[in-house]
Amino acid sequence: MNFVWILFGWLLFAPATDLPKMKKVKLTDGITAQMPEDFRPMTDDEIAQRYFTYRKPVALFTDRRAVVDFGLNISTTTWKYEDLPILKSFYKASIMQMFTNVNMIKEEIEEINGRKYAAFEFISEVRSEPNAIVKTAPKINYTYLLYTVVGEKVHIINFTCPAANRREWQPIAQAMMKTIKIG
Numbered sequence: 001m002n003f004v005w006i007l008f009g010w011l012l013f014a015p016a017t018d019l020p021k022m023k024k025v026k027l028t029d030g031i032t033a034q035m036p037e038d039f040r041p042m043t044d045d046e047i048a049q050r051y052f053t054y055r056k057p058v059a060l061f062t063d064r065r066a067v068v069d070f071g072l073n074i075s076t077t078t079w080k081y082e083d084l085p086i087l088k089s090f091y092k093a094s095i096m097q098m099f100t101n102v103n104m105i106k107e108e109i110e111e112i113n114g115r116k117y118a119a120f121e122f123i124s125e126v127r128s129e130p131n132a133i134v135k136t137a138p139k140i141n142y143t144y145l146l147y148t149v150v151g152e153k154v155h156i157i158n159f160t161c162p163a164a165n166r167r168e169w170q171p172i173a174q175a176m177m178k179t180i181k182i183g
């Protein structure tokens with residue numbers, strides 16, 4: 001009987017997955033990260049279908065099933081690196097407004113490879129507007145975001161997957177973010 005409880009406890013608290021074999025990828029000049037070997041750059045059509053933006057991200061990758069996204073975007077800003085705590089508050093407010101519901105898992109200033117980042121890890125939900133003509137099922141995602149300032153540009157690193165896949169992908173996302181190197 002004790003063996004059954006020990007086995008049950010181990011299954012409950014054991015990691016959901018072993019980390020896959022990772023490869024180092026150049027996201028753009030001076031910026032690298034490690035990601036699972038089966039990740040590939042997203043096609044322009046995939047980017048257009050998933051991201052409604054006038055500017056194409058600097059780098060965007062997806063897994064073999066095309067359900068997990070990892071990317072980098074860079075935008076010009078007046079923020080300075082020393083402003084990171086203020087920038088963190090600003091981006092948190094933006095995140096909270098962007099989604100119907102947000103369950104914040106982590107929000108902190110995190111140091112990775114000698115650089116500080118505003119880090120957010122959360123579950124988001126987007127529901128159709130109440131008076132929308134076409135109602136769609138809620139879209140619920142797990143997201144890990146990093147923001148930092150380099151020169152006069154904000155660097156945004158994001159990892160997103162369906163929340164239903166969080167148990168599998170959260171440890172991988174956390175490991176990937178720890179490998180970000182800028183400079």
